[in-house]
Amino acid sequence: MTTMRTALRLRGLLEVLRHVHAAPAVTRAGLARELGLSRSSATEIVGRLRALALVEETEAAPTGERGRPTTVLGPHPEGPVVAAFEITQGTWKSAVAGLGGEQERVTERPHGRVDALDLVAERLGELAAELGPRLRAAGVAVPGTLSGGRVVQAVHLGWDVVDVAAELGASVPVVVRNDATLAGVAEARRGAARDRAAALHLTAVDVGIGGVLIDGGSPVAGGTGAGGEFGHLPFGDPAAACPCGASGCWELEVNAAALAGRGPAAVARSLGRGIGGLVNALDPTAVTLSGLAADLLGSDRETVEEAYAAALMSYRRAAPPPLLAARFPYDGPLRGAAELAYDTVLSEAGLTSWQAARGG
Amino acid sequence: MTTMRTALRLRGLLEVLRHVHAAPAVTRAGLARELGLSRSSATEIVGRLRALALVEETEAAPTGERGRPTTVLGPHPEGPVVAAFEITQGTWKSAVAGLGGEQERVTERPHGRVDALDLVAERLGELAAELGPRLRAAGVAVPGTLSGGRVVQAVHLGWDVVDVAAELGASVPVVVRNDATLAGVAEARRGAARDRAAALHLTAVDVGIGGVLIDGGSPVAGGTGAGGEFGHLPFGDPAAACPCGASGCWELEVNAAALAGRGPAAVARSLGRGIGGLVNALDPTAVTLSGLAADLLGSDRETVEEAYAAALMSYRRAAPPPLLAARFPYDGPLRGAAELAYDTVLSEAGLTSWQAARGG
DNA sequence: CTTATTATGTTCGTCTACCGAGCATATTCG
DNA sequence: CGAATATGCTCGGTAGACGAACATAATAAG
Numbered sequence: 001m002t003t004m005r006t007a008l009r010l011r012g013l014l015e016v017l018r019h020v021h022a023a024p025a026v027t028r029a030g031l032a033r034e035l036g037l038s039r040s041s042a043t044e045i046v047g048r049l050r051a052l053a054l055v056e057e058t059e060a061a062p063t064g065e066r067g068r069p070t071t072v073l074g075p076h077p078e079g080p081v082v083a084a085f086e087i088t089q090g091t092w093k094s095a096v097a098g099l100g101g102e103q104e105r106v107t108e109r110p111h112g113r114v115d116a117l118d119l120v121a122e123r124l125g126e127l128a129a130e131l132g133p134r135l136r137a138a139g140v141a142v143p144g145t146l147s148g149g150r151v152v153q154a155v156h157l158g159w160d161v162v163d164v165a166a167e168l169g170a171s172v173p174v175v176v177r178n179d180a181t182l183a184g185v186a187e188a189r190r191g192a193a194r195d196r197a198a199a200l201h202l203t204a205v206d207v208g209i210g211g212v213l214i215d216g217g218s219p220v221a222g223g224t225g226a227g228g229e230f231g232h233l234p235f236g237d238p239a240a241a242c243p244c245g246a247s248g249c250w251e252l253e254v255n256a257a258a259l260a261g262r263g264p265a266a267v268a269r270s271l272g273r274g275i276g277g278l279v280n281a282l283d284p285t286a287v288t289l290s291g292l293a294a295d296l297l298g299s300d301r302e303t304v305e306e307a308y309a310a311a312l313m314s315y316r317r318a319a320p321p322p323l324l325a326a327r328f329p330y331d332g333p334l335r336g337a338a339e340l341a342y343d344t345v346l347s348e349a350g351l352t353s354w355q356a357a358r359g360g
Numbered sequence: 361m362t363t364m365r366t367a368l369r370l371r372g373l374l375e376v377l378r379h380v381h382a383a384p385a386v387t388r389a390g391l392a393r394e395l396g397l398s399r400s401s402a403t404e405i406v407g408r409l410r411a412l413a414l415v416e417e418t419e420a421a422p423t424g425e426r427g428r429p430t431t432v433l434g435p436h437p438e439g440p441v442v443a444a445f446e447i448t449q450g451t452w453k454s455a456v457a458g459l460g461g462e463q464e465r466v467t468e469r470p471h472g473r474v475d476a477l478d479l480v481a482e483r484l485g486e487l488a489a490e491l492g493p494r495l496r497a498a499g500v501a502v503p504g505t506l507s508g509g510r511v512v513q514a515v516h517l518g519w520d521v522v523d524v525a526a527e528l529g530a531s532v533p534v535v536v537r538n539d540a541t542l543a544g545v546a547e548a549r550r551g552a553a554r555d556r557a558a559a560l561h562l563t564a565v566d567v568g569i570g571g572v573l574i575d576g577g578s579p580v581a582g583g584t585g586a587g588g589e590f591g592h593l594p595f596g597d598p599a600a601a602c603p604c605g606a607s608g609c610w611e612l613e614v615n616a617a618a619l620a621g622r623g624p625a626a627v628a629r630s631l632g633r634g635i636g637g638l639v640n641a642l643d644p645t646a647v648t649l650s651g652l653a654a655d656l657l658g659s660d661r662e663t664v665e666e667a668y669a670a671a672l673m674s675y676r677r678a679a680p681p682p683l684l685a686a687r688f689p690y691d692g693p694l695r696g697a698a699e700l701a702y703d704t705v706l707s708e709a710g711l712t713s714w715q716a717a718r719g720g
Numbered sequence: 721c722t723t724a725t726t727a728t729g730t731t732c733g734t735c736t737a738c739c740g741a742g743c744a745t746a747t748t749c750g
Numbered sequence: 751c752g753a754a755t756a757t758g759c760t761c762g763g764t765a766g767a768c769g770a771a772c773a774t775a776a777t778a779a780g
Contacts, residue, residue: 012737012738013737027758029756040738040758040760041737041739042758043757043760066754067746067748068744068747069745069747147675198581213580215580215582220573222642223556226643227643233638234595234633234634244640246673247670273594273598273608276594282580283585283588284583311594313589313604315507317605371766373766387729389727389729398768399729400730401768425726427775427777429775
């Protein structure tokens with residue numbers, strides 16, 4: 001009959017909280033300036049955030065500028081946190097992150113492939129027990145293709161179709177994404193592509209290429225979350241069959257075997273050519289590279305850049321988007337998993353449930 | 361000193377107005393349901409919108425359902441409108457559109473290429489004189505590559521670098537986009553891909569392929585607005601040089617000359633293969649096609665679908681995104697231009713200036 | 721035909737997020 | 751040292767949204 005909307009009005013709150021997350025150590029006046037609020041509102045909102053144990057003030061280093069000195073805002077020691085996991089071919093990592101994205105309790109251990117999810121589930125259970133209601137969500141980076149939350153192809157792990165979130169049996173929301181996608185998220189939010197309007201990330205590992213296009217800070221996920229499988233664009237020889245079922249896939253020419261067989265120069269050319277085509281089509285303002293792609297950029301930048309330039313539409317050659325080595329070559333997926341998991345905290349539903357959990 | 365923010369609080373207003381634009385003929389109760397407002401708020405907001413000459417009530421056809429009958433909301437006869445233009449190889453079109461996207465005063469006339477912009481400028485002047493302060497913005501669809509608001513390549517028109525907005529010398533904001541991008545916007549918002557979370561649109565014309573990826577209703581524009589130049593992905597023979605400066609471009613294999621030279625079957629295969637690769641990489645839930653691509657879909661659907669399926673990663677073949685003929689094969693760019701132009705009206709700045717222009 | 725049910729829209733009192741002005745505070749600059 | 755500058759807090763005011771209650775007008779049930 002009447003609307004069921006208990007929803008508090010927390011849009012202003014959420015905006016401020018997101019800003020603190022994106023740029024910690026901000027002041028109230030800074031918030032007011034950057035979000036277009038009045039200083040009095042900034043004060044009031046921060047007061048509410050403190051009461052909710054969402055932010056805390058800490059001493060700031062003196063700036064040397066004029067004006068009244070002030071404290072800066074950061075994560076609350078009893079605030080909400082998320083667990084992040086990264087499953088790779090032989091090991092699995094875990095970490096805990098709060099507001100601002102700082103990683104804590106980072107671990108890395110080996111697994112035996114099929115038991116990887118059991119180990120992750122166990123660790124998630126430990127963290128849930130330790131952190132109690134502070135743990136709000138989990139993010140998992142998986143080296144495989146995803147569709148609608150399920151892993152549908154993971155050659156590294158020998159998995160069949162797996163619903164990771166269901167397998168973990170967690171009591172908190174679980175976000176599962178492809179590892180290269182998450183690495184791209186980390187680069188766009190806190191890494192080499194920070195503050196770029198649009199960024200393309202590419203990770204090449206020994207057997208494939210993945211990545212993601214970031215537009216305005218958010219990954220362009222596609223309809224089922226499978227966006228970013230750039231390795232299966234037919235840039236290569238149409239006669240070459242790919243284990244994915246298609247043929248001529250780009251990643252058949254950019255992998256460890258090709259490096260050994262055809263030599264680094266051929267692989268570097270193939271990489272550069274594909275990047276050029278993707279830049280033509282997707283128009284990023286920067287391209288971040290990790291894994292094999294970053295290695296080639298380091299060892300044979302000239303070849304990569306030459307093939308890249310040749311593949312660009314000529315009008316682009318005057319100012320091509322730069323090719324940047326990733327800032328997080330080792331833990332990009334883990335960091336990205338934490339970012340997307342924390343996004344669920346920084347939502348209306350997330351804040352409402354946090355408030356409810358604290359009995360407010 | 362104090363914040364300069366005169367900005368009215370019109371977020372609720374804007375949400376309601378956007379909803380009316382996206383789905384005209386909605387009721388107050390429908391707004392409340394779909395936007396999570398109370399009915400009393402819906403009443404109040406609609407009252408403000410009527411006072412601002414932004415919406416008007418019109419009689420609704422009886423539904424046959426229970427409950428009190430009601431009027432529905434639509435565009436106000438004195439409300440804000442935008443001008444839309446489409447420049448093609450030999451002709452130019454113009455139209456006027458208001459809330460809800462309905463097109464009025466549609467014209468189509470020939471031009472002599474270099475004078476196209478003069479003709480458009482003249483018509484825009486006429487419309488500005490007639491419509492007065494009701495005219496809020498203009499959108500222009502151009503058959504060329506854009507970068508940062510400027511046309512950098514337009515083989516159809518023989519233009520050099522042209523700043524369309526500046527050339528028009530308009531007194532209202534001007535949005536300039538690639539024609540295929542705008543056709544995709546029209547399909548996603550009001551056409552064949554309506555209500556799809558992610559849609560890929562491809563237009564193939566006699567000399568090239570353009571398109572756009574739509575994610576959540578908005579075009580993924582890229583950093584400079586040049587996103588969607590899918591024709592310059594290197595899906596083709598690496599030895600074939602493209603006028604764009606790159607080589608092996610997809611559009612060299614999918615155009616009128618290829619159709620005549622290599623036959624429709626070869627072109628259909630090339631089209632299907634490229635679409636498959638793009639679906640792998642971008643993960644749309646539907647693909648809309650127009651121009652040559654829609655023709656091939658009509659005349660040789662089997663060949664296109666076969667090549668499409670073969671290029672998909674095998675896990676996708678169980679439920680591939682459907683290939684759909686465009687709903688607006690003739691005026692997609694014009695409609696898309698109106699949509700993006702109207703987006704500037706449906707913004708905080710747009711509403712603030714509308715209110716100011718009405719002396720309120 | 722009469723009454724019950726259902727859905728829409730309106731009125732009114734209340735609440736709250738945000739604003740602007742003014743003030744206290746603490747630094748650097750001259 | 752005083753002047754200038756910047757930050758944060760207090761306080762009264764306002765506008766947008768809410769919930770409860772009511773009026774209205776259709777269909778469904780008797």
